[in-house]
Amino acid sequence: MVSALTTPIILIIFNRPEQTAEVFATIRAARPAQLFVIADGPRPIVKSDASKCAAARAIIEQVDWPCQIFRRFAEQNIGLRQNVSEGLDWVFSQVKEAIILEDDCLPDSSFFPFCEALLERYAQDRQVAMIGGTNLNPTHMLPSAGESYYFSRFCHIWGWATWRRAWQLCDHEMKEWPSLRRTNWLMKKFGNCTAENYWRRLFDDSHARNRDGLNTWDIPWLFACWRHDLLSIVPKTNLVANIGFGLDAAHTKSETRAARLPTNPIEFPLQHPKEKIVNAEADRYVQKEFFEGITRWQRLYWMLRLPLPIWLVRRVMRWLGR
Numbered sequence: 231m232v233s234a235l236t237t238p239i240i241l242i243i244f245n246r247p248e249q250t251a252e253v254f255a256t257i258r259a260a261r262p263a264q265l266f267v268i269a270d271g272p273r274p275i276v277k278s279d280a281s282k283c284a285a286a287r288a289i290i291e292q293v294d295w296p297c298q299i300f301r302r303f304a305e306q307n308i309g310l311r312q313n314v315s316e317g318l319d320w321v322f323s324q325v326k327e328a329i330i331l332e333d334d335c336l337p338d339s340s341f342f343p344f345c346e347a348l349l350e351r352y353a354q355d356r357q358v359a360m361i362g363g364t365n366l367n368p369t370h371m372l373p374s375a376g377e378s379y380y381f382s383r384f385c386h387i388w389g390w391a392t393w394r395r396a397w398q399l400c401d402h403e404m405k406e407w408p409s410l411r412r413t414n415w416l417m418k419k420f421g422n423c424t425a426e427n428y429w430r431r432l433f434d435d436s437h438a439r440n441r442d443g444l445n446t447w448d449i450p451w452l453f454a455c456w457r458h459d460l461l462s463i464v465p466k467t468n469l470v471a472n473i474g475f476g477l478d479a480a481h482t483k484s485e486t487r488a489a490r491l492p493t494n495p496i497e498f499p500l501q502h503p504k505e506k507i508v509n510a511e512a513d514r515y516v517q518k519e520f521f522e523g524i525t526r527w528q529r530l531y532w533m534l535r536l537p538l539p540i541w542l543v544r545r546v547m548r549w550l551g552r
Contacts, residue, residue, distance in 0.1 A: 233261075235263065237262065237328065238265070241267050241333070242268045242332045242333065244283065245278075245282035246333050253334075256336065256337050257331070261297070266321045267299065268302050268317030269283065329346070335363075336472075338469045342364070348379070359460035363389030364469070365467060373466050373503065373509070378497070380466070380512060381462070381463060382463060384464075384516055399454045433453060471492070473511075475545075531545070
């Protein structure tokens with residue numbers, strides 16, 4: 231019999247029962263002692279949402295191992311940002327640490343013990359904010375000397391884990407951003423105007439929270455980690471595949487190279503880095519190839535700082551990437 235996972239798992243679901251079932255199967259194999267489920271309510275203007283949300287929620291009733299189940303099911307649709315932010319606040323008011331999966335994040339089985347081991351190792355290390363399961367880098371940028379993971383400034387949240395002590399630092403309103411925006415804070419972090427412009431645009435839009443803005447929770451989380459100079463852990467192999475690219479996704483409607491990246495199990499026992507130093511080469515690659523875009527035209531856009539709303543930015547990026 232597989233040993234039960236002692237770390238609580240958080241599963242965030244909405245209206246995709248097929249993907250939810252795939253991810254739930256990996257959770258069932260891990261047999262966590264506690265499972266927290268966060269679900270937004272159906273959108274009134276989408277007729278199919280009610281039945282799809284109900285079908286996704288019904289999958290949780292298939293728990294067939296000793297497990298405490300905690301449900302936070304919204305009756306009405308409150309939106310991605312509020313649902314996840316308040317949901318994680320709710321979980322971390324009850325537990326000190328957790329592994330977090332959304333309904334489109336399909337983990338390799340080694341993802342769970344990887345997170346559990348590092349949650350324990352860095353529990354008291356306030357320099358480390360989270361453990362991620364995603365690695366977007368080519369093989370030549372793997373950690374050196376057989377190390378099992380490296381440290382990054384980026385927060386990859388396609389399957390991740392964190393502690394209450396870190397999540398409590400997240401200000402969902404990003405109240406400090408307007409004053410930091412008037413400084414060279416971002417330029418000092420990146421040293422080039424293209425990256426500075428990219429993140430300024432995203433922080434502006436996330437802070438504004440207007441109709442055309444970013445209805446997402448992860449930008450405030452990233453902002454909090456940067457504001458407090460925290461590190462993220464990235465495994466040497468990709469441990470999570472994103473199976474959610476498509477028209478029914480919130481933010482990943484168009485497939486990219488990140489869609490369904492292959493996963494490979496990580497080896498145990500883990501080999502820990504000797505120092506907590508950011509892998510600058512790996513971070514530069516992710517910034518350039520996955521955030522700014524892969525063509526010179528996409529990068530030119532960020533250099534020019536064109537004043538477009540974020541929804542139009544995404545359309546421009548897709549068009550320039552053709």
